[in-house]
Amino acid sequence: MKSLVSKLVVLVFFCFSSGKSMANLGEYTLGAGDLVNITVFGEEDLFVETRVSNVGVIKYPFLGELQLIGKTVNEVERIIDEGLRGDYLINPTVSVSVIEYRPFFIDGEVKRPGGYSYQPGLSFDKAVALAGGYTERANKAKVNTKRIIDGREESLELSVGDIVLPGDIITIPSRFF
Template sequence: MKIRLLTLLFTVLMLVAQSAAAQQGNSSMRSYQLGVGDKIYINVFGEDDLSLETRLPDIGIINYPFLGEIKLVGMTLSEVEKLIYEGLKGDYLINPSVAVTVVEYRPFFIDGEVKQPGGYPYQPGLSVNKAVALAGGYTERASRSDIQVVREQNGKPVSMEVEVGALIQPGDVITIPQRFF
């Protein structure tokens, strides 16, 4: 009886921990800024002609029906929804229902002391350690400290030192340094 109770308690604690981790990951993605290479889906409920799936090109500008060219790079999903809502409201639709989702994130890149450096598809919740695993693992000379991540913030690259458990974002460039004996 005690074993069943402990098992049940353990299961509940694990579910609570997983839920908290998922919420933390989701909240960081709410402020996610779109970048070149992201594939998004814009859905205007009941208006198939205004729904669109597109990959953001190098210039970060898409041509949207009725609104023309709009620059989306650097905007959050809610900002894009508001921009399209405001653009369509009144002249074209009375109260448009707009939803924007990321279909596919831009890749992240990893170089340095990993077995297969290069670009890989981003997945939400990806840590440095998981990114290294995707790149074939650490080389025998890899350091697991002094890891550098270059991330674009407000249009400028920012370099930061991170731990192996740090979460990465789409477009990040991870550098695994060589350790010295």
Template sequence: MLNALLQRGFRAAFVIYAALFAVTAIAQGQESTSAHDYQLGSGDKILISVYDEADLTMETILSDSGLINYPFLGELKVSGLTVSGLERMVVEGLKGDYLVNPNVHVSILEYRPFFINGEVEKPGGYPFQPGLTIGKAAALAEGFTERASESKIFIIRGDDPAQTKRKAALNTLLRPGDIVTVEQSFF
């Protein structure tokens, strides 16, 4: 009897733990951008490599227009595409007329910068790195000033066309192109 109660208690605790883990994973997944769904944009530095075809390998920084001029294919609209989407576009463009079975790889060499302003020692633009939080971004900007409020932090997502200002915390994950503002404390 005691054994049966312990097993039921363990099962219930396990179910609750699994549910909390799933909710946490979903919430974190909504805040971060994985490499698979990351959309290329202005300021990203990319490398397009075609195996055994040095003439078709290129490194470029995406301009505001989001266009690149690729050998044999001309102007390609890259902004808004994922890395795998750009790979497919280049493969489809080269296949047949130029190459039988092109092996294309696209990688992000450098993400577009994020910006932090307000009550930090050195406001400005900084290179983005995956896993970057607002707390780490403040450290890159040499920390908060004496007047900074760690509870009045706002973020504008770089991929938000409405440029909506949202409240954020020190552990909020950043994305390339984000703008963080640290406001003053009144005390």
């Protein structure tokens, strides 16, 4: 038991000391380009499959435009439930799922730079593999990543086991011999 507690303490310390907050490791937040599926049990007219627009909104029956960017699937379910409850439905059962995630991008010293489909749990080394691997000039020690965090673009350094998120822009720099 002591061993388990000490491992948990080390894990929590690692997460905070490495600059990653627990929120970054938590639930996925929606962004522009995500394809979402919204269903309300027993209400076929309220089924919607739509892509989140560049400004982060979708149009939903009876509720109009909904701002989804930065919200989790659970938050969107709650918003739709509260909007439909009472005036339109007595007890709606709302389900929201992400059908297609927005892509991540990788450029620089990889064999096939470009945009790639995100897959949940995608690690940095797997992202490099999707892009055909490193070129012979790649500087593997210093990888720059741009990521939107709390509405602001942040610059991060990734290493082999780190998780890639949708919308990330990964740049593999050249090394000098």
